[in-house]
Amino acid sequence: MSLDEEYTAYVTGRLSWLRRIAYLLCQDWHRADDLVQTAITRLYVKWRKARVADDLDAYVRVVLIRVFLAEQRTAWFSRVRLMSAPPDPPPHGGDRDTAVDLSRALSAVPPRQRATLVLRFHCDLSVEQTAAALGCSTGTVKSQTARGLATLRSTLDAPYSHLSHTEEC
Amino acid sequence: MDTRHLFDTLAGQEPPLTTVDVGRAVADGRATRRRRRTALTAGALSVLLIAWLGVAQARGGGDVAVSVRGDALPASGVGPLRHAYYDWCGKKWTPGKGGPFADKECVQWRVVTRTGQTFRMPEALSVYTDQTEANYMNTAAPLVITPDGRRVAYYSEKDQRFAVRDLAGGQIWLTPQKVDRKTMVKGGVMLKLSPDGRHLGLNGVGLPNAVVDVETGRVTEMPEGWQVLEVGDGGGGVVVGDQRLRLGLLSGGEVHPFSAVNTRFDVGGLAPDGRTVAYLTGGEDGDPGKLGKSRPDDTIVTIDGMTGKIMTKVTFRGAPKDFRPWSMGSWVSPTEVAVSDVLHDRAWMKDRSITPTMGEVTYAIDVNTGRVRKLAVYSFRGWSGDVVMPGF
Numbered sequence: 001m002s003l004d005e006e007y008t009a010y011v012t013g014r015l016s017w018l019r020r021i022a023y024l025l026c027q028d029w030h031r032a033d034d035l036v037q038t039a040i041t042r043l044y045v046k047w048r049k050a051r052v053a054d055d056l057d058a059y060v061r062v063v064l065i066r067v068f069l070a071e072q073r074t075a076w077f078s079r080v081r082l083m084s085a086p087p088d089p090p091p092h093g094g095d096r097d098t099a100v101d102l103s104r105a106l107s108a109v110p111p112r113q114r115a116t117l118v119l120r121f122h123c124d125l126s127v128e129q130t131a132a133a134l135g136c137s138t139g140t141v142k143s144q145t146a147r148g149l150a151t152l153r154s155t156l157d158a159p160y161s162h163l164s165h166t167e168e169c
Numbered sequence: 170m171d172t173r174h175l176f177d178t179l180a181g182q183e184p185p186l187t188t189v190d191v192g193r194a195v196a197d198g199r200a201t202r203r204r205r206r207t208a209l210t211a212g213a214l215s216v217l218l219i220a221w222l223g224v225a226q227a228r229g230g231g232d233v234a235v236s237v238r239g240d241a242l243p244a245s246g247v248g249p250l251r252h253a254y255y256d257w258c259g260k261k262w263t264p265g266k267g268g269p270f271a272d273k274e275c276v277q278w279r280v281v282t283r284t285g286q287t288f289r290m291p292e293a294l295s296v297y298t299d300q301t302e303a304n305y306m307n308t309a310a311p312l313v314i315t316p317d318g319r320r321v322a323y324y325s326e327k328d329q330r331f332a333v334r335d336l337a338g339g340q341i342w343l344t345p346q347k348v349d350r351k352t353m354v355k356g357g358v359m360l361k362l363s364p365d366g367r368h369l370g371l372n373g374v375g376l377p378n379a380v381v382d383v384e385t386g387r388v389t390e391m392p393e394g395w396q397v398l399e400v401g402d403g404g405g406g407v408v409v410g411d412q413r414l415r416l417g418l419l420s421g422g423e424v425h426p427f428s429a430v431n432t433r434f435d436v437g438g439l440a441p442d443g444r445t446v447a448y449l450t451g452g453e454d455g456d457p458g459k460l461g462k463s464r465p466d467d468t469i470v471t472i473d474g475m476t477g478k479i480m481t482k483v484t485f486r487g488a489p490k491d492f493r494p495w496s497m498g499s500w501v502s503p504t505e506v507a508v509s510d511v512l513h514d515r516a517w518m519k520d521r522s523i524t525p526t527m528g529e530v531t532y533a534i535d536v537n538t539g540r541v542r543k544l545a546v547y548s549f550r551g552w553s554g555d556v557v558m559p560g561f
């Protein structure tokens with residue numbers, strides 16, 4: 001199998017996973033696709049190095065998070081154009097109201113705190129792993145988690161206001 | 170419900186079809202690698218590099234394989250369209266120099282259904298690969314889609330006629346008038362399809378100036394000096410314009426001018442009543458040599474095309490900060506008209522190593538309240554091309 005075939009097989013198999021992480025980061029499927037497209041392009045450029053990484057999934061996840069955070073540093077007005085995507089179709093199955101509530105609440109969380117929450121609670125990373133992915137200290141991860149959860153609590157309605165304080169550390 | 174459960178709920182929703190293209194990532198990644206290699210070796214190895222590039226090009230190694238997404242449009246049984254586009258195969262194109270793309274499938278119009286299926290339309294002429302540099306702005310043959318996405322109008326080079334196709338039933342109606350490719354390439358052509366997809370307005374240099382009932386073949390010639398701008402349902406009302414920049418409503422065989430000389434506005438489709446016309450105003454024209462207005466329109470007006478009486482006039486409310494209406498479409502509800510704005514890929518402006526995202530964003534504007542609400546984003550990845558939305 002050539003390097004290109006190896007890359008294509010890996011990315012194709014992990015596309016759904018990457019899109020879901022990207023969606024949690026930005027709450028917009030179209031923008032999520034843009035983030036993933038940019039991330040996998042960068043992955044291709046670094047593929048020789050990435051393919052021998054101890055944990056390839058972790059490597060790709062870091063690339064995606066960095067693409068997301070880098071985009072946040074662009075001018076606000078420039079992001080609005082691409083962020084404010086078409087109304088996504090109603091989710092099939094699951095609790096649609098819950099999803100809408102959470103999506104709205106997540107979008108109110110600042111990007112870096114949001115990335116921290118996604119890594120901690122969706123990707124199930126430890127504080128240390130999250131710190132390594134974000135390139136910051138464990139103390140920063142803890143404070144970002146606490147602040148992010150506080151924002152979530154304040155935005156979500158009463159049924160979700162009991163988000164566990166024990167999750168903050 | 171704990172935080173993990175909340176995230177699982179959100180991540181567990183069924184995602185829409187993806188626009189991520191792994192093949193494009195490979196192509197862009199290769200281009201980035203090439204640029205980096207070139208930058209690193211440009212100084213000391215410039216002579217060797219030139220030689221290497223020559224060999225690579227001779228072998229076709231510098232060419233990026235672009236996959237054509239979508240098969241040819243089936244003869245029938247196709248669901249309503251979401252949009253259509255062409256993208257010059259996702260490659261860079263020099264205006265007026267389309268020769269290298271001649272006969273390539275990937276330059277064909279592609280139609281995308283609401284369910285996300287993409288089909289090529291080989292029967293619809295797309296880009297003019299034989300266009301001259303002097304006339305490069307006349308880039309492609311038009312394609313239009315009815316607001317409900319069920320019919321599409323295009324130029325059939327095989328028949329040398331315009332065609333309207335019903336996507337579900339597969340029926341194709343051709344206009345009686347023949348127009349050869351040379352005429353298409355020479356002058357710009359505008360097609361306007363009535364919302365029901367039955368009446369097709371033709372407007373262009375060297376074209377019959379008429380509205381055709383494609384189902385019966387009946388042709389209604391426009392009065393001397395007036396050209397088709399919009400066609401209402403049933404062909405009963407037609408918005409027309411003249412060279413003195415007046416607008417009028419053709420109804421009952423007679424043109425009723427409803428704007429003064431030199432006051433032409435961008436108009437939207439006719440309202441379902443066949444006589445109410447919406448247009449945008451409030452902006453200021455900029456440098457004639459530049460595209461667009463120096464100050465964008467901020468007001469929507471409706472006018473009775475038969476009497477010229479202004480019915481409503483309101484400024485936009487709730488529009489995005491940098492809202493610049495680009496074109497007007499059809500009525501999307503009894504009180505709302507669709508407009509589009511150009512999609513600007515600011516991410517690409519920051520990082521030119523990626524292929525840009527192009528397209529348009531559509532909004533609905535309420536003619537009574539001025540309220541602006543976003544409808545959809547229509548985009549594709551490429552360096553140039555065009556996107557067509559239903560009803561525009």
